[in-house]
Amino acid sequence: MADRPEGSAAQGDNRPKLSLHVPEPKFRPGDTVDFSHIEVPAAGSAPRPDEACDPAEMHDLAFGLVRVLGDDDKAHGPWDPKLDPDTLRKMLGHMAMTRAFDERMFRGQRQGKTSFYMKCTGEEATSVSASMALAGDDMVFPSYRQQGILIQRGYPLIEMINQIYSNKGDKLKGRQLPIMYSSREHSFFTISGNLATQTPQAVGWAMASAMKGDSRIAATWVGEGSTAEGDFHSACTFATVYNAPVILNVINNQWAISSFSGFAGAERTTFAARALGYGLAGLRVDGNDALACYAAERWAANRARANAGPTLIEFFTYRAEGHSTSDDPSGYRSAQERSEWPLGDPVMRLKNHLIAIGEWDEERQEKMDLEAAEHVKKVTKEAEANGILGHGLHHPFRTMFEDVFEELPWHLREQADQAVHERETKFPEGLPEA
Ligand SMILES: Cc1ncc(C[n+]2csc(CCOP(=O)(O)OP(=O)(O)O)c2C)c(N)n1
């Protein structure tokens, strides 16, 4: 046998046994939830550095929490974006519409009208308010939980519902999983189910925009769990190396399906702190504070637009509902988490702020919620006329081979013919859409 190097374990030393740390969430179903370990700094206490500052000056902001709305429901400190009441009401309206849309679509899935849906309850500010801080033609590369962006950008709800129902009105012709929208006209990049792929794409797009001397910036949204993907880290490297005009929004909603944020590194440091190692500007923001979300995104947008550099923003929030309609969170987390979450609910907080400044009241809120629910219901009915799951009103089977090549190549034509032939053999009575 070959000699072992001096001091190796085989020589029988008394070095301690190594052990592996496997993260475990603090609370499981049935546990009493205590979030007192989460530090919540006072609203208005975080400084607001110059938009062109050196990322090294932002160290503390990556570990703190930018907050504007205080316990008194008033706006505080240097991050107050000082939006006029009409803009605040518009923000609240988009958030209410997003919530109404989520409720209706979730119910639609339970009624068998679609196979799948994902809500963003509790996270509305991270898409609606952030999107309002961008220009309408800035290119966004979202994940699957930013329906608030499309609603804020005025994308027709009927197009969203047609896509969710994969019906004959679906512009994507049923080729995408429900909720994976795409709209070139609304500068909304096609959603991909492969986690984090949108992050290098956003950086690449931003680099191209800079190379062309364009003025549009890019912004991407990615879940905290997805930051564990290699793509996210390549995106950070490219963003910093080329000073790409891009904003990397990390939505830390504490959960990645049934895995808690600890599996993506949250036990060790913050997600905003990732920025430090790359030399990116890093901000950690109360994601349930609509004004803080707006202010941080606008800060980063101004920075990018002035060629001062990319920003990584962590929005600290909570996924109030299940991951998707295929999930049951009662199997892995305590039901108390939602009510105990120390940062409250973003819609309630913005509503209470508008009431506190004398620009809103409960009656108007009730009316707005009712109108949003009725509008979504009406549009849902319109979309249902184009078909729902299993009703056969979808794009012809054969079209799945189209639109990739300008001319269908011979081998795809052959496969299409074969697929249609097999379908006719399997269903000799015929399917109207085949
Ligand atoms: C590359 C890849 N791995 C795994 C999955 C399965 N998957 C879909 S969503 C998800 C959780 C993502 O969590 P997070 O990034 O925190 O986003 P959130 O759902 O909380 O918004 C997983 C593991 C996937 N779609 N793609």
Ligand SMILES: [Mg+2]
């Ligand atoms: Mg998550």
